Amino acid sequence: MAEIVIKDLRKDFGDFTAVQASSFKIEDGEFFMLLGPSGCGKTTTLRMIAGLELPTSGEIWIDGEEVSQKPASARDIAFVFQMFALYPHMNVRKNISYPLVSQGMPRARVREKVAEVARILGIEDILDRPVGGLSGGDRQRVALGRAIVRDPKAFMMDEPLGALDAEFREHMAEELRALHDRMGATTVYVTHDQLEAMQMGDKIVVMNHGVIEQFGTPQDIYDKPATLFVADFIGSPAMNFLKFTGQVEAGAVEVAMHRHRFMIPEMREAFDGDMVFGVRPEHVRLSDAGDFRGEIVASEYLGTTQIVTLKTPGGRLKARIPSDQVARTGETVALGFDPATVTLFDSQSGRALRSDLNEGVLGHG
Known part of the structure; x- marks a missing residue:
């Protein structure tokens, strides 16, 4: 061969x-x-x-x-x-x-x-x-x-x-x-x-x-998707994207988005402008505690899991949760994200901003 x-x-x-x-x-x-x-x-x-x-x-x-x-x-x-x-x-x-x-x-x-x-x-x-x-x-x-x-x-x-x-x-x-x-x-x-x-x-x-x-x-x-296109094309459902405008410094481990602060992987570059906060549905946590909240607008039962659709200040978001977890349509719940699973993207170029998570991944340009 x-x-x-x-x-x-x-x-x-x-x-x-x-x-x-x-x-x-x-x-x-x-x-x-x-x-x-x-x-x-x-x-x-x-x-x-x-x-x-x-x-x-x-x-x-x-x-x-x-x-x-x-x-x-x-x-x-x-x-x-x-x-x-x-x-x-x-x-x-x-x-x-x-x-x-x-x-x-x-x-x-x-x-x-x-x-x-x-x-x-x-x-x-x-x-x-x-x-x-x-x-x-x-x-x-x-x-x-x-x-x-x-x-x-x-x-x-x-x-x-x-x-x-x-x-x-x-x-x-x-x-x-x-x-x-x-x-x-x-x-x-x-x-x-x-x-x-x-x-x-x-x-x-x-x-x-x-x-x-x-x-x-x-x-x-x-x-570690290198671009918004890859993040959207790979995965079912695709990665969630929450748009916001802000600033991150090199070495930052949190970001301000929609008047809330979220932990992120340590950034390897500074950026100021329009960004996209990306997280996959299975990495979204629903709980009672927290100030970033979303309203459940739909739920799709898939056997061992369910896909819950929520309306948030940053736009619609999907969460993949266990099928036995209670998720009632119309209910407002707190949302949390494991920082190790978050990817930030430059909204204009679509490329992932370099971090501990994606450092060295081919395709970042």
Whole structure:
């Protein structure tokens, strides 16, 4: 397998810039997610790594070789698409073996390789069936098999589970991650589904409008969002945002917001102006004591927890609390926040203000 290094990658389509100044490294054997909304540049980035699109500028290194201007055929990359891209006139066995037959591999070796891949994917019983009558999950396994059988340096996967229904998609995500762990393959995976990215990825790049907003582990991206976009895009419900105007000094451990003072992580930079106080719903405490209060306007029961919506002086806020905690609509309660879970953002630029919590996180600019 292979390490992949991206340096200052850019792609222009006429006057439109799809990807700009992208740099990151994918470690050998890593399951790497390119995450973002439609049109953010994630698929274009994947296609450039695979050689299906050539970059306008920048460098792509695969297994120590600079391949930016080389065609896909010279990169030893396997691609898995959302729509499977199988050959409908061939059965499962022939679909999987096609890349090897095209390379002129001896028939006995082809049979061995196909049998090995079928065993890994659990599709030995359908090898002689036509692909047209298969379920979506089995067709996806066949598409994966055709990619795996080549033993490529890396796998490129463009929303491979997007055509499956929600329940089976979750099951296939677990299977795909387990398959990756068994093979130790370098995998680059495009998705718009933040739950899928958090569930499967070792590292995540979050993109928006062709720009990398943040790069890190799922936990770092969730706990230490580098921008307002990341904080809003990751998490369900998303992070709460309370807007205010104020001033913080370098070294400050509290902030004044809406005539109240709140503890925050120690700030590494001073700031004066419009800010956003960010805290995730599970880090909001409801109690009887305290002077920052909110009115409960709705409650959503989710089994072990409930999502409570409150109206506060800074705007609406959601709290995730135990389902057995009493939360009556119309009641006014005090609100508290663990300072270690708070992130302050510059309202204008959207970037997180540096603190003990987020110091060193990529994407802060």
